[in-house]
Amino acid sequence: MRLRFHCQNRIGILRDIVAHFADYGLNVAHGEVGGDHGNAIYLHVPNLLNAQFTTLRPELEKVPGVFGVRRVSLLPSERRHLELDALLSSLSDPVMSIDMEGHLVAANRAAGQLLGVRVDEVPGLSLDRYLPDLDLPGLIRRNNARVNGLRLQLHDATYLADIEPLHREHLEDVASLAGAVVTLHRADRIGERIYQVQRQASPGFESLFQASPRLEVLMREARRMAPLDAPLLIQGETGTGKELLARACHLAGARGQSPFMALNCAGLPESMAETELFGYAPGAFEGARPEGKLGLLELTSGGTIFLDEVGETSPRMQVKLLRFLQDGGFRRVGSDEETYLDVRIICATQQDLPSLCREGRFREDLYHRLNVLTLSVPPLRDCLDGMETLAEQCIDRAARQIGCALPHLSPAALARLRGYHWPGNVRQLENVLFQAVSLCEGGVIEPEQLRMPDVGQAARLAGIDLDGSLADILGEVERQVLNRLYPENPSSRQLARRLGVSHTTIANKLKRHGIDGGDSP
Template identity: 90%
Template sequence: MRLRFHCQNRIGILRDIVAHFADYGLNVAHGEVGGEHGNAIYLHVPNLLNAQLTTLRPELERVPGVFGVRRVSLMPSERRHLELDALLSSLSDPVMSIDMEGHLVAANRAAGQLLGVRVDEVPGLSLDRYLPDLDLPALIRRNNARVNGLRIRLHDATYLADIAPLHRENLEDVASLAGAVVTLHRADRIGERIYHVQRQESRGFESLFQSSPRLEALIREARRMAPLDAPLLIQGETGTGKELLARACHLASARGQSPFMALNCAGLPESMAETELFGYAPGAFEGARPEGKLGLLELTAGGTIFLDEVGETSPRMQVKLLRFLQDGGFRRVGSDEETYLDVRVICATQQDLPSLCGEGRFRQDLYHRLNVLTLTVPPLRDCLDGIEALAGHFIDRAARQIGCPLPGLSPAAVARLCAYHWPGNVRQLENVLFQAVSLCEGGTIEPGHLRLPDVGQAPGLAGIDLDGSLADILGEVERRVLTTLYPQNPSSRQLAKRLGVSHTTIANKLKRHGIGGGDEA
């Protein structure tokens, strides 16, 4: 059992507390001093039972300077270890720590895979075994400063190493060097890394492309809701950018400098989803880590948790999530201790939650808790008036990543984009244009470069605004028909023959709708 003593910082108080455990024949295995001013003492007493704690608590609280005693799930050092382990495990790049003799002290999972050993086999390994031509300790002593982009060869691959020296005390004293943390980046993936870093940096509302009046209205609404510290439910089809919108709302709130964590609830087994979100206690189940695991909620303390596809959560998860939304409390898997946190919850779904409530597949009380603030992201087929500008944005991004000249987009290709139903929405558009840029050998993207699968056909009136007059509605239908058929009949004469009307009629209609650049051929 682990205990936290809120106490006065005075000489001898630890001795006075530990003496009571000695009187009961209980061994104190580990102790730590914490708190901002050393006003907390943590003790790990492995054999202490609940009944014994009930008897001991009054005696412990009578120790001069002790203001309160309560159970905790982790010692401060254990929590730091778990947080560091979670952070390192989430990194895809190999990260390792070495001492000044050139021996490995610790490494993350990616580094263990690179070196061909388990993480627990890393401590004590000599770096010379892997880098015989590089004396890293000598390099660290010689520079005594951070080294970025050192090119090394490891297992017939080239890496760029970032080396951060570790000092015991004086940062300028070579004698205080204790080792270094080395991070390896694959040299052939640096361009990809820069691209992803740029995407990570541009996550606010300014990064959201607002090429359509409907998207502009959505962003205005989201800006008003972002600072409100209440649950937010974002609805929209797959690929519409619900997580980007959630992250922008987080950054625009008072929690913007705190963590933002995301969990996709779709397809996760119930037990895995529960342990990912809430964590588990030491020895909670067979195969669990002996020190337990922090859940995403605890790693997000003070920040925002984003639950994607919340409609896919199990009934048990729904109960625990409802409890957390009600009072901020939860229990880790395998633990009877309550944990209370301040975390904002943003959820997203592409399902009709009221219908799921009616079918008994989603708790109605949970739905009302989540539905305090609501945003609905329109599908791409309802924002076709801005698709050309959005396509130009994605083409520019793809050309920068691939490292090729910026291609243009032909009128026929624009017409093809406008005629498609986009079941995968903005994400599909980005992927299609990335592939088109890679396929385009000339300076212009043509319809043949656009690989658009004919799946998930949209309903006939999808995306057509029915609020206007009959003339307005028929004009929009006419525009869509001409936009769809023009790429297969790329001249006014061909299209007139295809539709059985005069060449002059089609030429005028194409000009009115801005299709085909006024081609009279």
């Protein structure tokens, strides 16, 4: 029977209570002092019968300082153990406690299954039996602090261990170390867990802007390519939403429930880009984490890796990336161990990769490996026919973020948006309209609230000879337009449909400017 005494916190009160049980020849197996101010005593008297308790209770309540006695189902420590066991059992990751001699003290069900023993067989097992090459107590003493992501090999599987040291009496010196709690995470599932958190906000095709006819064509192509398990190269200017399109393709494919990780290769030093993508082995270089580091590729196992601005990768990175595309294998920095993974590659660039190949700045064999599937995202200035719808979406999103009433664009403001050249594309439009919503007071956004710099405006006339008459200048513009659009619409009929004129007119203009196809309408 378990009893709780509500009592005064005074010296000798426990002795006075226990004496009554001794008079009846009853053994007190366990006792605890609890309550917020030590004003409760819990006793476990195994052989106490109900009739004896009825007789003893008045005597116990006469003990000076005892205010009441009642039966309880559990002692506080028993309740804590049950709650802790239930909590640990609910965890899918193996969790175990060790002492400073390297022996297991306790473990949850997942740890028992990993070690191949029952939970009640865990206490006393030596950790050397499972990790003979790891001096975990020594590591705990050297660090005397939490260790995250220690790489371990256990039963031919790779785990990352989080180690939380245990100190006696809330001290934090090495002498007070009593052991540690070790939590193991399967390395090949870390990326999946991160992605399950991220994917809640990951947009699919339905959230991408499609009001423009050119973007409708792009989305149709993207939906057809998304399920194909092959490398995808997305081309487009900065701010056109290449990463959003990559995420949408990932979500729409067979890997949609697996991790999606992104790495922007622009501006990263070669060593940093390599370690971010491929990871490094323990002690690979000065300043490296002693447990090593998983790269994004390993975190993305089974999923999709998105490499933004792939044209800016170093020659060494290009070689390693080519090797991975060929056979799925790579080596971490500082390691001789081969790692093989199944990961889909999606790349993006705003550069002309064929030109970089001709200049020797990008490997041609890598380009052909990446250029299996291709999507070209048009700039915003080529999709102005959908500007009103896109602007309304941006304004609605900005108003929600700011927490203000939904304003509307005035006709003059809309005209200004349509007349701007948008060097920063959709990202710039979102920023401009966010600022306009924050400045708007009367519920209508006016032109003066649209803060659009002239950066990049001169680039629209770059390469055009402005000498000569207006007819000469317009003729040069016409030539450049046809040169630009003919490769995408390689017949006079296709190009005529694209530009909204007759195919005879286009054929004549192609012939006049000496562009291929001018003789074959």
